[in-house]
Amino acid sequence: MTELSYAHGTGTTALLGDTIGRNLDRAVAAFPEREALVDVPSGRRWTYAGFAADVDELARALMASGVAKGDRVGIWAVNCPEWVLVQYATARIGAVMVNINPAYRAHELEFVLKQAGISLLVASLAHRTSDYRALVDEVRAQCPGLRAVHYIGDPSWDELVATADEVTPDQLAAREAELSCDDPINIQYTSGTTGFPKGATLSHHNILNNGYFVGELVAYTEQDRVCLPVPFYHCFGMVMGNLGITSHGACIVIPGPSFEPAAVLRAVQQERCTSLYGVPTMFIAELNLPDFASYDLTSLRTGIMAGSPCPVEVMKRVVAEMHMDEVSICYGMTETSPVSTQTRRDDDLERRTGTVGRVMPHIEVKVVDPATGVTLERGMSGELCTRGYSVMLGYWDQPDRTAEAIDAGRWMHTGDLAVMREDGYVQIVGRIKDVIIRGGENVYPREIEEFLYRHPKIADVQVVGVPDEHYGEEVLACVIPADPADPPALDEVRAFCDGQLAHYKVPRLLQILDAFPMTVSGKVRKIELRENYRR
CATH class of the missing domain: 3.40.50.980 (Rossmann fold)
Structure with a gap:
């Protein structure tokens, strides 16, 4: 069966x-008498x-x-x-x-x-x-x-x-x-792509437990010192960071008021941090510092990469070059406190680079058909839903919006497209709203991005759909080159994809950029890329 x-x-x-x-x-x-908090700048x-x-x-x-x-x-x-x-x-x-x-x-x-x-x-x-x-x-x-x-x-x-x-x-x-513990204690506004943001209302029970179990799965003790360059206003910083740290008697290390890659590595070196957090773009910036090799990062053993899809090649470099052998990938959303799935310390490299882990303790997840809500068989792509202690109390003073997100069974609908593998590990394949429909074919940007990260001339890439008269939408690759003086040409990118990706997934358009438009929490604003490069 x-x-x-x-x-x-x-x-x-x-x-x-x-x-x-x-x-x-x-x-x-x-x-x-153990250190709880260190502010490196001051x-x-x-x-x-x-x-x-x-x-x-x-x-x-x-x-x-x-x-x-x-x-x-x-x-x-x-x-x-x-x-x-x-x-x-x-x-x-x-x-x-x-x-x-x-x-x-x-x-x-x-x-x-x-x-x-x-x-x-x-x-x-x-x-x-x-x-x-x-x-x-x-x-x-x-x-x-x-x-x-x-x-x-x-x-x-x-x-x-x-x-x-x-x-x-x-x-x-x-x-x-x-x-x-069930009292509301925190409101975090989700960065809505349309209209005004919604205030996810979270309880002590929601965020304390989520931070605690994130820390449990990376084996925090009072000996750990965790460098937090991720913003506190976001759940990555204040829940997975602060609450995950203090619930284990570990130490919060603040490298600076906002992200600056050299300051982060200096803080890790100075404070002998054992763990480092970041979204993928932060780790990319740190790895690409001209003097990266001069920093002593040997104190690191673990850390968390989350906030947006984690490119396989970047994760491999973090493990190999930053000494973060036990680095973990977390997946979640503000409305779920935030983490629902996480990789484990003893996972092999494939699981820790090719998935977002498996379900957290005391949480349920399922993948459903977005149209019918029926749970799909493993290996099939559908919407990821989650249920348990971590699901928010609701959107502040917006019961109608709450009802749109949380169904009668208390399942939170994430809007993310996912596949649950036979081994229970989850792969995020895209956002329902991000799917590019080209000539009737569904194209998932994440798959193309992962492939293009292997190109030697590409440091970072985001794939979006832009309107096309003939196909409805066309595939645009927005690329930050590894060497600004030698960016890849469209024909090079297409040749790299030829025979490796189905023809309809191969980018037809290329945009070379110095940087991507970002939210403060380090997520790429794909909606802005789409709007900027509409033809």
Whole structure:
């Protein structure tokens, strides 16, 4: 009898029933003098005892400023220690932390402040071309619910912290005693490709357990030091990163406010990091540094590559040249806290480069026919769905959008096309919305991208469909060349594909680029590529 594309993740370790604050207390009790947080740019360091003391101080300050259980506190900042303190302090008092993309401009900021009902905002002063104070001033009149703004590195931050003495430790403990692990604790806005983003609402139980089990599968202990160049505003940074780290008594290492490849490798070398996170484009940038070989990365043993499809050739270089023999690939989405599948430490290279792993403990996944919802046989392509503790509570104040994403059986529909192999490992073959339909044939960009990564003149590639009068859509390869002075020509790319890919998959168009349009979390904006190069 043919096996269906369904898998349930079993495990010997039970789910955590803690709130985030209670779980932090466990780490502090076990490892009070071990380092919890290091900020490389400023040189600041915290032991677990010191970190918890600063978290509690900020938690009491937020209570003194009138933040009640369930109130929304916005964090609009680049990676810094204060971001982490806000994350744990809001959890301590049952406030809902709202992550705001550092790249947002005034219109987007206004939408999130209103949609989430943010009453208190913590923000950076500036980042790149953004003057955050000016942007807040621009929209504040339209956001009457926003009663207080505090800027990191500004007297307003110190003024907030100084109010902590108005609330006693006993009052903080009383607030914590009111909290349930099922309370909403975090809103993360998904980067919608059309219309405004949706606020995925997540509980302590959602994100604490997901971070914990990600850490379990890469075998974190209190000895680990994890370099996090991925943005905290995204679940990769704050869940798989911060919560995965502190739930194991390990150390968070911040290499800089935003991604800069040389700063990352310096941080790994200086802090003797054992683990490094990144999206594929980050690892590509690090590997392509002219002085890459000069960095001592021998302390690394593991890490996580996620956020977008992980090219096989890049993964092989990470293992071979960065000493990350136990590197793991994770797959997920914001709405599922985020990880649903992950490769394991003892997986062979094929599984750790050719798949996104198998189902996580305590989670179910299945692959269904997108039209009928019927579970397909293994080896067939369909939509990946996931169910379990990790599925969000819903989209904030948008029950209709929630119902579109989560069906009556509590299955989250990911919108990703996947194949579950006979061994239970999952391959992501594309997005339902990304499929190129050329002359009636379905073309999956991921397959072509993986193949073109082997071309010696190609450092990075994204494949999209653009309108064509004859075929409906045509295949466009957008390429970043390995050597800008010697980019590949279209006929070279086509010759490379000839006899290796079906004729309808071979790119008919080529665009040479210096860089791809990116989200702050490191995902390539394919929709922007499609729009830029419509013929």
